[in-house]
Amino acid sequence: MGDGDDVGRGLRAFLARELQAEDLTITGLRRHIEGFSWETWDLTADWSSNGHRQRRRLIARRVPQAGLAPPYDVPGGWELARVLRSAPGIPLPEPLWIDAAGDATGRPLFFMEHVDGDVPAPWNSHKYFRDAAHRATVGRDLVRILAAIHAVPLSSLPAELRGFDDPSPIAEVAHFERVYEQSRDAPEPVLERAFGWLAANAAAVSGRRTLVHGDFRIGNAILRNDDVVAMLDWELAHVGDPVEDLANFAHRLYRGKLGIPSGLLSVDELLAAYAEEAGWEVSPQALKFWLVFNDVRSAVMFHVAARLFADGATRDLRYAAFSRQQPYLLRHVMADLHVDG
Amino acid sequence: MAESARQLLDGIARALAEDVSPHVDDPFAQMQCKAAAELLANLAEELDWAPAPVRRRNDELRGMLEALRDAGWEGRQEPDQSLAPYEVQAALLEELAEALRWLSTQPVAVQETIDAQLRADLDRQVASLRRGMFR
Numbered sequence: 001m002g003d004g005d006d007v008g009r010g011l012r013a014f015l016a017r018e019l020q021a022e023d024l025t026i027t028g029l030r031r032h033i034e035g036f037s038w039e040t041w042d043l044t045a046d047w048s049s050n051g052h053r054q055r056r057r058l059i060a061r062r063v064p065q066a067g068l069a070p071p072y073d074v075p076g077g078w079e080l081a082r083v084l085r086s087a088p089g090i091p092l093p094e095p096l097w098i099d100a101a102g103d104a105t106g107r108p109l110f111f112m113e114h115v116d117g118d119v120p121a122p123w124n125s126h127k128y129f130r131d132a133a134h135r136a137t138v139g140r141d142l143v144r145i146l147a148a149i150h151a152v153p154l155s156s157l158p159a160e161l162r163g164f165d166d167p168s169p170i171a172e173v174a175h176f177e178r179v180y181e182q183s184r185d186a187p188e189p190v191l192e193r194a195f196g197w198l199a200a201n202a203a204a205v206s207g208r209r210t211l212v213h214g215d216f217r218i219g220n221a222i223l224r225n226d227d228v229v230a231m232l233d234w235e236l237a238h239v240g241d242p243v244e245d246l247a248n249f250a251h252r253l254y255r256g257k258l259g260i261p262s263g264l265l266s267v268d269e270l271l272a273a274y275a276e277e278a279g280w281e282v283s284p285q286a287l288k289f290w291l292v293f294n295d296v297r298s299a300v301m302f303h304v305a306a307r308l309f310a311d312g313a314t315r316d317l318r319y320a321a322f323s324r325q326q327p328y329l330l331r332h333v334m335a336d337l338h339v340d341g
Numbered sequence: 342m343a344e345s346a347r348q349l350l351d352g353i354a355r356a357l358a359e360d361v362s363p364h365v366d367d368p369f370a371q372m373q374c375k376a377a378a379e380l381l382a383n384l385a386e387e388l389d390w391a392p393a394p395v396r397r398r399n400d401e402l403r404g405m406l407e408a409l410r411d412a413g414w415e416g417r418q419e420p421d422q423s424l425a426p427y428e429v430q431a432a433l434l435e436e437l438a439e440a441l442r443w444l445s446t447q448p449v450a451v452q453e454t455i456d457a458q459l460r461a462d463l464d465r466q467v468a469s470l471r472r473g474m475f476r
Contacts, residue, residue, distance in 0.1 A: 185345045186431055187438035189405070190459055193445075200445035310348040315356035320349055327466040334460045338453075 007031075007041065007105050011060055014104035015111070018097045021047035021054075028057075036068045036305065036318070037235055039107075042114065059093065062109035063102070066314035068301045069235050074108035075100045079158040080237060081112070087156075089148030091230050117224035119232075122254040125218060125263030134226070139264030140273055141228045142221060142249070147277035149231075150210040150242040157211060163239035169205045172212075172240045173198050173293055180300045183307040190330040194296045197337060204285040204341075205241045212238055216245040217254045218262035243282050246274060247290030252332045253298060288341025295332040302326050350385035354378040395426040401465065402433040405458050409440040412451045416440065 008029045016024040024047035032040040041060040046053065063072040081095040093112040102108040120128040129135045157164060163171045177195050184191075213220075214236025222230040248254075249261050250270060256263030261270050267287075275281045306323035308314050358378035365371040403419075410416055420432035444455055 186434045189402075189434070189437050189441055190463065192438040193441040193456070193459060196442040196445035199442075306345075306349075309352050310345060312352065315352065315360045317353060317356050317361075320353050320356075323345075323349060324470060327463050327470065331460075331463050331467065334456060334463060337456060 007062075008043075010105035011041065011043065014097070014099055015045055015058075016047075019045075019047055019049070021049060023048050035233075036301075037064065037233065038062065038067065038072070039064045057114035058096070059112050059114050060109050061112065062105060063107040065107075066308040066316070066319070067235075068304050068308075072108075072235065073160060074098060074110055076158050076160045077234060077237075078110050080161065080234060083156050083158070084149075084152065084234075087148065087152050090145060090152075091228060092232070092234075093230050115222050115224075115230040117222040117229050119220075119222055120218055120263075122218050122256040122263045124256070126257045129264075135258075135264045136269070137226065138218075138223065138228065139262065139269070142216075142218070142262070142264070143270065143273040144277050145228060145231060146213070146216055146242075146245055146249070147274065149213055149216075149245070150208075150278060152211045154209065154211070154239060157239065161211075161237065161239055163209075163212075166239075167209070169207060169209075169241055170198065170202045172238060172244065173202075175238075176293075176297050176300050180303060183300070183303040185307075188299070188303070188326070188330070190333050191296060191299060194292055194333050194337065198289065198293060198296070201285075201289055204283070204289040206243050206282065206286045208242055208280075209239055210242045212240045212242060212244050213248075214238055214245070215248060217249050217251065218264060219254060241286070241290065242278075243286040244290045244293065246270065246282060247287055247294050250287070250291065251294050251298070252335065253329075284341040288336065288339055291336040291339065292333060295329065295336050299326060299329040299333065302329060347385045347388050350381045350388075354382035354385070357381070392426040395430055399426060399430050399433055401462055402430065402437055405455070405462065406433065406437055406440065408455055408458050409437075409444065412444075412447065412455065414440045414443055 008026060011029070012024060012026045015026070016022055024045055026043045026045050029041060029043045032042060039062040041062065042057070043060070044055060044057045046055045048054070063074060075098070078095055078098045078100075081092060084090050084092055085094060093115050096111040096113060098108075098110040099105075100108050118128070125135065129138065154164075159165070162175065168174065173195075180188075180191060180195070213231065213234065215233050216231070220231060220233045221228050222232065250267055251261075254262050260266050265273065271282050271287070302322045302325060305319040309316070309319040309323070355378070357374050362371050362374035362378070365374055406414075406416060417436050420429045422429070424432070441455075444452055
């Protein structure tokens with residue numbers, strides 16, 4: 001609990017400087033324990049400004065001690081968020097202040113506004129949403145946001161974004177193959193099979209290059225009064241094939257009890273909605289390619305988790321448990337290798 | 342493989358003793374944490390004495406390599422049997438990795454035959470797991 005005290009003091013001092021308010025206090029400091037990526041701190045700041053008391057709830061996103069999706073590029077992520085805030089149709093929390101050097105707490109971080117609402121878990125979507133019409137409405141909203149993300153002009157994006165300078169349509173596959181090679185103890189047969197298949201079927205991709213969210217799904221959306229008010233978790237954003245995002249939305253891990261993409265739309269409904277919003281049709285072959293890739297990427301991240309724990313980079317026992325969860329994810333790989341496409 | 346499992350158990354023991362136990366308020370529960378940590382650290386030292394699961398896995402890997410050879414893969418020599426079981430396993434996995442990359446260049450029917458073996462192998466692994474949050 002001492003770490004929380006130190007972080008709290010650092011965050012308070014940083015905010016006091018940024019807001020030029022020495023009387024600033026923070027309350028309700030809480031670290032979110034869900035997720036395996038950014039370290040997320042929730043707090044409320046109170047301070048005086050021009051004789052008036054101010055109060056604002058904030059979120060601090062701090063580079064994790066051992067996250068599953070390195071590198072955590074705070075200035076790059078910050079710049080991307082600023083670009084997207086000015087793009088039409090993409091809701092995301094306002095980025096507020098950045099500590100790129102990590103002076104405040106020992107690791108880089110940035111503050112963003114707290115957005116009220118719910119983040120439905122895919123395995124609870126059958127309970128969270130009122131009925132099929134409600135699910136379809138939210139699913140359609142998400143597809144509209146996805147099309148808007150894919151319409152962001154590449155020229156407006158930070159050049160540091162992964163894939164920005166790499167014209168290969170499967171640059172993201174090569175990236176995660178390198179991560180796999182670096183994190184594995186020994187070859188994993190199913191992943192060797194899948195990487196071989198991805199290399200042999202690279203012609204299936206769409207050939208388009210856009211901004212890709214990288215983890216687009218219901219579990220990264222904040223909903224309020226039935227509206228999607230923010231998309232979160234952009235650390236896997238890169239430039240690549242937009243079909244990758246559709247495949248992540250349809251990932252078997254996020255299908256929930258209804259067994260449909262993000263517990264919201266059938267695969268056919270998803271593809272039809274995207275064709276209408278984006279103005280082009282996704283081929284079944286491209287979707288299959290990226291479904292396999294997303295399965296592989298999840299399994300590779302489990303390798304990374306196990307490696308981080310074995311190397312002593314983290315003592316989070318959930319990372320240790322991942323080392324024995326692999327077979328479940330590998331079954332998804334084998335299933336998607338044999339879907340029609 | 343044995344080294345990896347040892348690191349895992351050592352890491353769990355350290356986390357329980359140093360990160361979890363100090364934050365457990367109930368004295369009995371705290372002692373349970375410490376006892377579990379001590380037990381895991383000691384079990385880690387015994388891993389080399391339990392090679393049976395590694396040998397069983399090696400037989401399964403040999404079965405898959407045999408199917409690949411039947412499909413036309415020109416494999417390597419069987420690893421030296423004087424090696425420790427987990428060293429044999431490392432050699433078998435390296436060969437299987439090469440063979441499975443080769444598989445993607447083969448006719449679909451051949452791929453399907455080997456994929457059926459991979460699925461059966463995964464089913465065996467899943468059956469050996471007690472629990473899983475991603476089941």
